[in-house]
Amino acid sequence: MKFFIDTANLDQIREAQDLGILDGVTTNPSLMAKEGISGKEAINKHYVDICNISDGDVSAEVLSTTYEEMIKEGDELAALHERIVVKIPMIKDGIKALKYFSDKGIKTNCTLIFSAGQALLAAKAGATYVSPFLGRLDDISVDGLNLIEEIRVIYDNYAFDTEILAASIRSPMHIINCAKIGADVITSPLPSILNLLKHPLTDSGLAQFVADSKKLG
Secondary structure (H helix, E strand, C coil), rough: EEEECCCCCHHHHHHHHHHCCCEECCCCCCHHHCCCCCHHHHHHHHHHHHHHHCCEEEEEEEECCHHHHHHHHHHHCCCCCCCCEEEECCEEEEEEEEHEEEEEECCCEEECCCCHHHHHHHCCCCCCCCEEEHHHHHHHCCCCCHHHHHHHHHHHCCCCCCEEEECCCHHHHHHHHHHCCCEEEEEEEEEHHHHHHHHHHHHHHHHHHHHHHHHCC
């Protein structure tokens, strides 16, 4: 399973990259704003800065909602760097845009997926990734993990190349359960990934090893 980090914070991206487990980055306008990045020129430069840190795909989101505007904006984003993946919303014109970019050989990430039907349409249109939002489904008492399972079955039935990118990850258990189900990718804030490191028996065992080594001089 690939690990993407969901942030626009360059320090966190460097930290994940230095760990040796980073496969890519996802970000969005809200995450950009959180880092104080605004304006087209500054946002585009920030995308390039992210690409220069990460060795993997970097999802860059279009802000438009009409076909013509998404095509124009997506072409500009894809031209910024070879590892840019154009993030497209799950709407009717978005499906048309996915097909356009697929035919051009430009990678895409279809975002705001909340049903298996939406994921099926995105795969048919040639999306590179689909992003089902687990946490937001959980927020309305719907099992987000069940959606991942449904999409996995459909994609396996028909050998779609589209990868399932589990998004809106809220906890380490989300990550573990996505791995069990067979999600191709998870994208998560760095703390949830780092929490996979933690276990009280590891801490106590290490403390014992250190104490014993001191006894040995």
